[in-house]
Amino acid sequence: MLELNAALTGSADYLFCRIDEAVADYRAAHPLARLISLGIGDITQPLAPVAAAALRTAAAEMASPAGVRGYGPAGGYPFLQTALAHQYEGLSCPVLPDEITVTAGSKDALGGLFALFSPAVPVWVCDPVYPAYRDCALAAGHRVHTLPCRAENGFLPCPEEITEPGLIVLCTPNNPTGAVMTRAELQRWVDRALAGGSLLLVDTAYAAFVTDNSLPRSIYAVPEAHRCAIELGSFSKSDGFTGLRCGWVVVPEACGCAGAWRRWLGSHSNGISYPVQRAAEAALSPTGLRQRGRALGVYRRNAERMLDFFTRRSVPCTGGENAPYLWVRCPDGGDSWGWFRRLLEECGVICAPGAGFGAMGEGWLRFTAFGKNAATAEALRRMDRLF
Numbered sequence: 001m002l003e004l005n006a007a008l009t010g011s012a013d014y015l016f017c018r019i020d021e022a023v024a025d026y027r028a029a030h031p032l033a034r035l036i037s038l039g040i041g042d043i044t045q046p047l048a049p050v051a052a053a054a055l056r057t058a059a060a061e062m063a064s065p066a067g068v069r070g071y072g073p074a075g076g077y078p079f080l081q082t083a084l085a086h087q088y089e090g091l092s093c094p095v096l097p098d099e100i101t102v103t104a105g106s107k108d109a110l111g112g113l114f115a116l117f118s119p120a121v122p123v124w125v126c127d128p129v130y131p132a133y134r135d136c137a138l139a140a141g142h143r144v145h146t147l148p149c150r151a152e153n154g155f156l157p158c159p160e161e162i163t164e165p166g167l168i169v170l171c172t173p174n175n176p177t178g179a180v181m182t183r184a185e186l187q188r189w190v191d192r193a194l195a196g197g198s199l200l201l202v203d204t205a206y207a208a209f210v211t212d213n214s215l216p217r218s219i220y221a222v223p224e225a226h227r228c229a230i231e232l233g234s235f236s237k238s239d240g241f242t243g244l245r246c247g248w249v250v251v252p253e254a255c256g257c258a259g260a261w262r263r264w265l266g267s268h269s270n271g272i273s274y275p276v277q278r279a280a281e282a283a284l285s286p287t288g289l290r291q292r293g294r295a296l297g298v299y300r301r302n303a304e305r306m307l308d309f310f311t312r313r314s315v316p317c318t319g320g321e322n323a324p325y326l327w328v329r330c331p332d333g334g335d336s337w338g339w340f341r342r343l344l345e346e347c348g349v350i351c352a353p354g355a356g357f358g359a360m361g362e363g364w365l366r367f368t369a370f371g372k373n374a375a376t377a378e379a380l381r382r383m384d385r386l387f
């Protein structure tokens with residue numbers, strides 16, 4: 001047997017696979033259990049009608065002799081790059097269409113972004129962290145350093161803790177804690193990156209959940225960020241695309257790695273399917289943005305209801321405002337996998353144990369607001385006894 005990549009064999013399985021496995025075992029033993037998932041952040045609301053119509057039209061187009069299409073451009077069709085650039089213009093964060101690459105989603109783009117840099121370049125991730133950042137960086141051969149995000153710091157990392165230049169991965173609104181960075185906080189990161197020669201990789205997959213207009217929805221709200229920041233975006237959560245797969249990456253020319261990114265893309269991607277890109281374009285249209293509001297409203301109601309539930313019980317928690325995740329202290333402050341199992345067995349509720357997001361996550365649980373309203377309300381009723 002050839003030697004396998006130690007980053008894949010030497011660590012526990014991906015968090016959400018471990019959760020699926022634990023739930024599958026429980027279901028096998030309790031086939032009649034009515035479980036409610038507040039675990040993985042997967043959408044429950046349908047696609048916007050205008051996006052679904054665009055999918056159908058594009059599929060019909062491809063089925064006609066005049067509309068048949070083969071490989072698309074690796075970076076994405078210009079119509080979607082332009083629609084995305086228009087969105088950035090609306091945020092007063094101008095980005096050129098050419099700097100935008102359409103991807104299958106953030107996770108799929110991460111491996112490519114880490115591959116652009118020598119394994120000698122370290123990667124800095126938060127702790128707790130969305131585990132895909134850490135796993136993809138390790139699989140690409142990088143050393144990974146962690147930036148502790150503590151309650152006393154609003155669960156935000158500190159730029160002063162960067163002791164060696166590298167790739168710094170940030171996520172705002174944050175998965176898993178729901179913490180959101182202000183413009184001043186992002187500015188500190190840009191200043192740090194420019195001063196030390198680091199590059200920021202900023203995941204804004206949850207930007208659509210920001211309702212407070214004083215909070216930035218893109219790193220490019222900070223002047224000079226084009227020189228030191230790559231941004232990832234996604235249609236997954238805002239537009240119900242977790243099953244369709246579409247996102248984007250902005251790699252500004254001024255970052256110095258746009259050529260390497262094009263080189264990587266040329267040999268690793270044949271682009272995202274035409275119907276999916278047409279659906280994404282429709283999701284960004286004025287009608288699409290209006291229709292997206294319905295699903296976001298459902299998720300926001302869940303977040304408010306959960307926040308109210310924990311706050312009334314004086315359970316320490318954060319997130320849920322401008323973010324679809326709540327980060328909640330385990331009732332006795334202890335073992336998060338133990339609490340995951342208790343909630344599963346005693347309430348039929350699936351959450352995500354904080355320890356799966358890093359050592360600093362121990363003692364915490366993550367709840368997602370992506371459920372249906374009635375199911376989320378029922379989950380809270382069931383958990384009443386334990387919190």
Ligand code: MLT
Pocket residue numbers: 016039040041042107130132175
């Ligand atoms: C999450 O629940 O953190 C994400 O939705 C899972 C993922 O995107 O892999």
